[in-house]
Amino acid sequence: MTLAACAMDGQPAAVQTSVPSVPSATLAYEPPESTVEELDEILRSSSPRRAPRTAVNPNILPGWSQDQQAEAIPALLNSCGVLSHQRMLAIGVDATPDDWVDVCLAAAALPPDDQGAARRFFEQWFTPVKVETENGGNGRFTGYYEAQLRGSRKPSQRYNVPIYGYPGRPGGKTLPTRAQIARGALGKGVKPLLWVDSEFDAYVLEIQGSGRVHMDDGSVVGIGYAGQNGHRFVDLTAVLSRKGAIADRSFESLRRYLERLPPARRQAAMNYNPSQVFFKLRDGKNPVGAQGVPLVAGRSLAVDPRHVPLGSLLWLHVPKGPGGDEVRRLVVAQDTGGAISGPVRGDVFWGHGDEARGRALATNASGQYYMLVPKTNTILAQLSARATP
Known part of the structure; x- marks a missing residue:
């Protein structure tokens, strides 16, 4: 899989996506x-x-x-x-x-x-x-798709994985690594957009670049790529496969491995990838x-x-x-x-x-x-x- 929508430091502004209508008689x-x-x-x-x-x-x-x-x-x-x-x-x-x-x-x-x-x-x-x-x-x-997640606007025992909005990178400076962000390096001024129930699904969201979050209140929220922390992306499946932790470089092997780890070890495994992607709430049906x-x-x-x-x-x-x-x-x-x-x-x-x-x-x-x-x-x-x- 690829970082299909996550290469840029931000999306371009919305643009007009239609062409002017003209009388059919002029279409020669x-x-x-x-x-x-x-x-x-x-x-x-x-x-x-x-x-x-x-x-x-x-x-x-x-x-x-x-x-x-x-x-x-x-x-x-x-x-x-x-x-x-x-x-x-x-x-x-x-x-x-x-x-x-x-x-x-x-x-x-x-x-x-x-x-x-x-x-x-x-x-x-x-x-x-x-x-x-x-x-x-x-x-x-290769191919990519819009990730599907389950989430809430408030943290809870179930919904405990934050999805952060983009704090910006003035002057192109590098933001904290994933491990540092997990320890609170972004500070209290950067609030999560929402919370989801799976580190694996959050990782897939970063890979795919956009997603739909099925909220606990029955609504569906679209989120899209907004920026990245400036650190190089490291493929967790490649790292864990080399270490012998997973049998192959498939998402399913990664899911099974992460789900059986206790929270601290799961976060340590995620930290092999120092890159962190940030998101924004999305208007419109499609990414x-x-x-x-x-x-x-x-x-x-x-x-x-x-x-x-x-x-x-x-x-x-x-x-x-x-x-x-x-x-x-x-x-x-x-x-x-x-x-x-x-x-x-x-x-x-x-x-x-x-x-x-x-x-x-x-x-x-x-x-x-x-x-x-x-x-x-x-x-x-x-x-x-x-x-x-």
């Missing part, structure tokens, strides 16, 4: 004329050697004709609220907000749940470009990713933004791994994470609940993706200029 948008062969020739001339790029036809993408692409439209429209007013790098070129206006308006005009119309839209407006590692290989793909927009189950992907811009459309192909199904679907890069590093690396957000948890735990295999590059005049002109001697 056509992308610029270009062929896959033309773009491929440009890419081969302009792409840096360390990041190979190859343009392809959508019809050769594994599983393209079987995917329900209409399910990705809501995720794209969420990102359109950001892309329509900020610059974005795509395959090494500078895409302006104008590059996304017609694309987003055309997406907003699609009839809901029309799979054929959605597939034609993506084929008309985008060209898939294969993204590879520096040696031309595949990368690692928010690093791009500042709500995540969509099965259609949002955490990426390394140094290589893949947030907001990018990606065709993801992950062959069947141990205990997991093959993943072939259109996703949108909307989150990031501390363990997500490299040009081909991703973490699929599967949503919440037992099914999402199962899919997240089972998604762990080598795979590849293709970036769907908008066929806009600005991008094509820049690529052409870079390829001209």
